[in-house]
Amino acid sequence: MSRHEISLTVNGERYELEVEANRTLLQLLREDLELTGTKQACERGDCGLCTVLLDGVPTKSCLVLAVEVDGREVTTVEGLSRGEELTPVQRAFIEQGAVQCGFCTPAFILAGEALLKHNPRPTEEEVKEAVGGILCRCTGYRQIIDAILDASKSAKK
Amino acid sequence: MKKYSYVGKGVPRIDAFEKVTGTAQYTADLRLPGMLYTKLLKSPHAHARIIRIDTSEAEKLLGVRAILTGKEVPYKFGIYMQDKETLAQKKVHHVGEPVVAVAADTEEIAEQAVELIKVEYEELPAVFDQRDAMKEGAPLVHERLHEYKHAPFIFPKPHTNIANHFKLRKGDVERGFKEADVIVENEFYQPQVQNVQMETHTSIGQWLPNGQINIWTSAQSPFAVRHLLSVGLGVPIHKINVVVPYLGGGFGGKAGLHWEPLVVLLSRKAGGRPVRLVMTREEQFNTTAVRQGFYARVKTGVKRDGKIVAEELLFLWDAGAYADYGVNITRAAGYSCTGPYEIPNVKCDSITVYTNHPYGTAYRGFGHPEFHFATERQMDLVARAIGMDPVEFRLKNAALPGRITATGEKLREDAGRVDECIKVVVEAIGWGKKEPKQVGGKLRGKGIAALWKAPAMPSYTSSSAILKLNEDGTVTLSIGSIEMGQGTPTALAQMVAEELQMPIEKVKVVTKRETDFSPYTWQTVASRGLFMEGNATLDAVRKLKEQVRETAAELFGVPKEELVVAEEKVFVPGKPDKSMPLAKLATAGIFPDGRGIGGPVLGYGMYTAEGLTNLDPETGQGLPALMWTFGAQGAEVEVDSETGEVRVLKMVSAFDIGKSINPVLLKGQVYGGIVQGIGSALMEEFIFNEKGALLNNNLTDYKICRAQDIPDEFVFIPIENPQRNAPYGVRGVGEHVRISVEPAIANAIYDATGVDLFEIPMNRERVWRALKQRGEKVASA
Structure with a gap:
């Protein structure tokens, strides 16, 4: 397997790495950078739990090769809060009870963050659309949708 | 006096911060040298x-x-x-x-x-259908079944594929059928499905x-x-x-x-x-455990006035290759077989059958979602046969306090009320209201279904809790029950804060479990956690207070009965000089001259299930239930007769939970359970080829509900008739929320279309075929 040098920014930190051609962004994040907040649950793009922001766009990291992210910027769940200070979306997830087992939570929060960035006042249908590619087996989605809508109201105007 | 009040409040879950920041560690996140x-x-x-x-x-x-x-x-x-x-x-x-x-x-x-x-x-030669597997000469999945060790309440039949045969006999079912004015018999079927936990x-x-x-x-x-x-x-x-x-x-x-x-x-x-x-996702479907397939035949004898006089039930479970929990699911479904109704004459045979399918295990509800699909469909079908309203019919036969269950248990006075659950659901769904049946070319209908379940477990299971008083007066609770999203540790933190009258921020519940250190609990299953770990936790609080009082009594020179532990202090009410912060005696009490007494404060609490007995092997009579949680579900659906698509517009649910400890987490259980139920009602099923290979072993071909698939509206009505032997009166509800979702939807589909479905999932193809068949019958009539 050929190896390639790449450089990328993850959560504001720069990395220069050598990766095998078949390594996925998900593997790079979880195994090489030990950022385990991004979850692996199907490895074929069905479940959306490995969602990260690639240049701000929600992206299933199991479907992206590490070599493709050369020179690009990745945000994972670990890159959202600053110390104890949570984002409005994270806070709303806690307040609305949108978290249960927590395994899908990072993906939904990232999708919510990205949605509110380009659409600060989404409708319920737009929220459902934005998180429609991510699966959750615990919550029944209602409180996740409510949390994102709630965050859109509480975010600074 | 009550300065803090945490029980009944929507306190944020204690593990939420870790989970929203991605620092919560799961097994696959660990890396060992x-x-x-x-x-x-x-x-x-x-x-x-x-x-x-x-x-x-x-x-x-x-x-x-x-x-x-x-x-x-x-x-x-x-x-x-x-x-x-x-x-x-x-x-x-x-x-x-x-x-x-x-x-x-x-x-x-x-x-x-x-x-x-x-x-x-x-x-x-292989066998894939539990009915075939029971036939004489069927290939044996386990030739050496007769040599296997098993629990004493499991009854395998050597040299067959039967891993357990549970028998229930109450009254005289033959005499009951003779008394009946109308007898209705139906068959129901459900395929194997998978739990689809997001973490494999x-x-x-x-x-x-x-x-x-x-x-x-x-x-x-x-x-x-x-x-x-x-x-x-x-x-x-x-x-x-x-x-x-x-x-x-x-x-x-x-x-x-x-x-x-x-x-x-x-x-x-x-x-x-x-x-x-x-496990890969594919292995999660093919290799790890799944929910058993289910076939039921239900025969009900009823009087014209609506009183059920006899019921005969046959449950056949497709256990797959290994028995695992399946044999006990068979038993639990067997002793609960009537659903929440009193029936004087009952015969039930619930049988676990090995096949060459993936092996079955527990899945939220432990057999109850499966058999309630059969029995709650049957309730509607029987009501129709005698021309009675299905709500009235259910209420007439409801298992109310004082009534006798199928195993001969007289329901306690504080057992909870299925009739109240049914009535509030009926009210909230607008039962019987004249509303347009056809909206925008689609057909609308409403259905209801009731339910009950008790924790399925051996009669003597136990739980324990350890509550430590720390040097600064904070407390740390350890339990053996794990956190899998249900929120029990948060609810226990609320109870501890309430009991000690201290800020919840000063209560820690350890979230990681380690058997070398954690106190014992049987298992985190069966909707038993809040009741059992709760009772153990309250016992631990009592013991902790007792130790504090014993030490403080010596320090103050007063009888310990005069001392109160609250607000992070131990004190004699009304005597400000006889008061001491808990922090001061966390490791030992200290006399003014420096002598120490007592020792590190630790409350060890325990609870063992009360009042359960073994069931008679021939009749199933006995006491299987720690508590019954009753409930009812109401569904309003819209059916597209062109495509067979069913959309759930509204779900109304009520459960007699005794007491809501945390309404936010409770709501999460309800919504989540209902959506799982909608998944198995409308889309989830294992599809095998003729050689027994699963064809849809991934999340593209095996669909679970997405955000777009949830009902437009959820209405949840908690009923709070407290259970006296439970902490704060609570009853378990983690599983109940996904029971009777399927029959409520099926009953609503009938209301909308006039078509009866006996098999799930009620996916587009199945509904479309049923509609088409009826259309052909109408045309040829």
């Missing part, structure tokens, strides 16, 4: 003898550290029936069963090694040369893992330590023992290096 990675070679056949396994090429591969075959691990495991092989030994029992396991430096190397292994099989089964095992076994695993029941491993391997329990970090969903499928023996045995072969196995 020297850890090896596992890949499995799985059976392509449903039933075949293993003739030869050639691992020689795989062994040569650099980085392969251990290869294990079934011959080397001749152990049998099982919670109620010791039938489960770690790796197939002489033959394979289902497609996807592990045959060879490879541990290597990386997953890639392990995968390459698996591809180099050659296995020669001789195919055997994950285990890390280490068997050190000194005999110490360490396990990190995605398990609901760390103490059961330890116990079952000890029994299966013949290793003493104190040599086994089981750690459970956060669990990414369980829903019953991670209860008991699953892949822990495999990683431990691989580790032994690899010289004690830790070995990890993360």
Whole structure:
């Protein structure tokens, strides 16, 4: 397997790495950078739990090769809060009870963050659309949708 | 006096911060020094003898550290029936069963090694339908069933595929049918489905040369893992330590023992290096446990006035290749078989049948979602046969306090009220209101279904809790029950804060479980946690207070009965000089001259299930229930008669939960359970080819509900008739929320279309076919 040098920014930190051609962004994040907040649950793009922001766009990291992210910027769940200070979306997830087992939570929060960035006042249908590619087996989605809508109201105007 | 009040408040879950920041660790997030990675070679056949396994090429591969075959691990495991092989030994029992396991430096190397292994099989006749598997001369999935060890309340039939036959006999069912004015008989069917926890089964095992076994695993029941491993391997329990970090969903499928023996045995072969196995999603469907398939025949005898006089039920469970929890699901469904109704004459045979399908296990509801689909459909069908309103019919037969259940139990006065649940659901769904049946070319209808369930568990299960007073006056609670999303630890923190009248910020509940340190609990299953761990926790609080009072009584020179522990102090009310912060006696009490008394304060609490008995093996009579939680579900649906698509517009639910400890977390259970129920009602099913291979073993072809699939509206109405022997009066509800969703929807589909469905999932094709068939009947009539 050929190896390639790449450089990328993850959560504001720069990395220069050598990766095998078949390594996925998900593997790079979880195994090489030990950022385990991004979850692996199907490895074929069905479940959306490995969602990260690639240049701000929600992206299933199991479907992206590490070599493709050369020179690009990745945000994972670990890159959202600053110390104890949570984002409005994270806070709303806690307040609305949108978290249960927590395994899908990072993906939904990232999708919510990205949605509110380009659409600060989404409708319920737009929220459902934005998180429609991510699966959750615990919550029944209602409180996740409510949390994102709630965050859109509480975010600074 | 009550300064703090946490019970009944929507306190944020204690694990939420870790989970929203991605710092919560799950088993697959752990990395241990020297850890090896596992890949499995799985059976392509449903039933075949293993003739030869050639691992020689795989062994040569650099980085392969251990290869294990079934011959080397001749152990049998099982919670109620010791039938489960770690790796197939002489033959394979289902497609996807592990045959060879490879541990290597990386997953890639392990995968390459698996591809180099050659296995020669001789195919055997297989059996895929539980009804066929019960026939004389059917291929036997387990020829040596008669030799297997099993729990005393499980009744296998040697030299057949029957792993358990539960019998219930109440009254005289034949006489009952003679008294009946109308008899209605129907058959119902459900396929195997999967729990689809977002975290697949994950285990890390280490068997050190000194005999110490360490396990990190995605398990609901760390103490059961330890116990079952000890029994299966013949290793003493104190040599086994089981750690459970956060669990990414369980829903019953991670209860008991699953892949822990495999990683431990691989580790032994690899010289004690830790070995990890993360199931792929495909393996989660094919290889790990699933929910049993279900067939029911229900015959009901009823008087014209609506009183049910007799019911005869046959439940046949497609257990798949191994019995696992299936045999006890069979039993639990059997003793609850009537649903929440009093019926004087009942006969039920509930039978677990081995087939060559993936093996069945617990899935949220433990058989109750399955049989309630049959019995709650039947309630509507019987009501219709005598021309009675289905709501009135249910209320007429409701199992109210004082009434006698199918096992002969007289329901306690504080048992909870199914009639109240039904009435509020009926009101909120607008039952009987004249509303347009056709909206925008689609047909609308409403349906209801009631439910009950008690924790299914041995009669004597127990729980314990340890509450430590820390040096600064904060407290730390340890329990054995795990956090899998249900929120029990948060609810217990609320109870401790309430009981000690202290700020909840000063109460810590340990979220990681480790059997060497955590107090014992039987399992995190059966909707028993809040009731049982709650009672153990309240007992721990009592003991902690008692120890504080004993020490303070000596320090103050007053009788301990005069002392109160609250607001982070111990004090004699009205005497400000007789008051001391708890912090001051957390490790010992200190007299003014410096002498110490007492010692570190620790409350050890326990609770053992009360009032349960064994059931009679011939009649099923006895006391199986710690508590019954009653409920009702109402569904409003819209059916597209062109496509057969069913959309759930509204779900109304009520459960008599006794007391809501945390309404936010409770709502989460309700919504989540209902949406799981909608998944199995409308879309989820295992589709096999004729050779028993699962065709939809991924999340593209096996759909679960997405955000777009949820009802437009949820209405949840908690009913709070407290259970006197429960902490704050609570009853379990974690499973109940996904019971009777399917029949409520099916009954609503009938209301909308006039078509009766007897099989789930009620997907587009099935509904469309049923509509078309009816159309043809109408046309030819």
